[in-house]
Amino acid sequence: MDSLIKIDKLIKQYKNFELNVSTVFPKGYITGIIGGNGAGKTTLINSILNIIKTESGSIYVDDNKINDESFIYKDKIGIVLDSNFFPSFWTPETLEEAISPYYNHWSHKKYMDYLDIFDLDKEKTISSLSKGMQMKLMLAVALAHNSQTLILDEPTSGLDPISRNELLEILQEFVQTESNSVIFSTHITNDLEKIADYIIYLNKGKIDYSGTKDMFLENYRIVQGPKSKLSQGIEKFMIANETSNYGFKSLIETKNISNFKNDDFQILSPSIEEIMIFKNKNK
Numbered sequence: 041m042d043s044l045i046k047i048d049k050l051i052k053q054y055k056n057f058e059l060n061v062s063t064v065f066p067k068g069y070i071t072g073i074i075g076g077n078g079a080g081k082t083t084l085i086n087s088i089l090n091i092i093k094t095e096s097g098s099i100y101v102d103d104n105k106i107n108d109e110s111f112i113y114k115d116k117i118g119i120v121l122d123s124n125f126f127p128s129f130w131t132p133e134t135l136e137e138a139i140s141p142y143y144n145h146w147s148h149k150k151y152m153d154y155l156d157i158f159d160l161d162k163e164k165t166i167s168s169l170s171k172g173m174q175m176k177l178m179l180a181v182a183l184a185h186n187s188q189t190l191i192l193d194e195p196t197s198g199l200d201p202i203s204r205n206e207l208l209e210i211l212q213e214f215v216q217t218e219s220n221s222v223i224f225s226t227h228i229t230n231d232l233e234k235i236a237d238y239i240i241y242l243n244k245g246k247i248d249y250s251g252t253k254d255m256f257l258e259n260y261r262i263v264q265g266p267k268s269k270l271s272q273g274i275e276k277f278m279i280a281n282e283t284s285n286y287g288f289k290s291l292i293e294t295k296n297i298s299n300f301k302n303d304d305f306q307i308l309s310p311s312i313e314e315i316m317i318f319k320n321k322n323k
Contacts, residue, residue: 057083076227088106117188230313263278
């Protein structure tokens with residue numbers, strides 16, 4: 041499997057936080073970056089985009105080091121962030137006039153087509169557009185210069201369910217072309233359940249998991265049962281535990297499931313969100 045982006049011993053330090061990661065983003069798939077607030081998701085994306093300066097380490101896009109000035113990667117990467125980064129007084133038409141000369145493969149037709157598809161008024165100022173429409177405008181720009189990779193930071197945050205679903209469908213359609221890839225960070229893990237192929241799980245600036253979504257989910261199980269059945273013998277297999285008047289609910293590794301196989305316990309498949317919540321309890 042070819043790598044789209046390779047990150048080697050990357051370190052970015054702030055006063056009370058350090059990102060320290062090495063990982064690979066596979067080419068041709070949708071990769072989701074997950075983690076709690078402050079886990080390092082945006083820092084990682086900003087490092088990939090060369091927006092922030094890191095202390096050490098290297099990032100390669102298609103085997104080209106991104107801080108090598110000879111590698112012009114902006115044509116290959118489309119960016120959609122969680123808030124609009126274009127001047128608010130521009131219209132979609134003036135936006136194209138301003139930025140299209142900076143791309144070698146800008147397509148006026150494709151841009152206009154996406155404005156129509158997204159039902160964007162070409163003459164309205166960006167400030168007058170809703171958050172969902174501003175996100176669609178950024179996506180239209182990202183797609184209009186024939187990028188092969190889309191990088192999105194919390195793109196569905198604040199969107200209504202219909203707009204979120206429209207975006208997810210566009211991303212799935214985008215990767216139908218085998219050379220195209222998507223990387224996006226989100227705290228809305230239901231979106232990842234629907235479309236992600238791979239997951240990078242960040243926890244306190246370090247990678248807790250990097251691999252396929254299916255394997256991430258397969259690694260864990262939820263166990264439910266009466267509190268009377270809790271004992272040191274089984275608690276040692278629990279990553280974290282919740283108790284109530286009705287019983288207990290715990291996250292375990294699937295390899296330990298044989299310790300809970302009787303009529304007293306109910307075994308369930310967890311969601312990505314449940315795994316994150318329980319693992320956070322164990323920090």
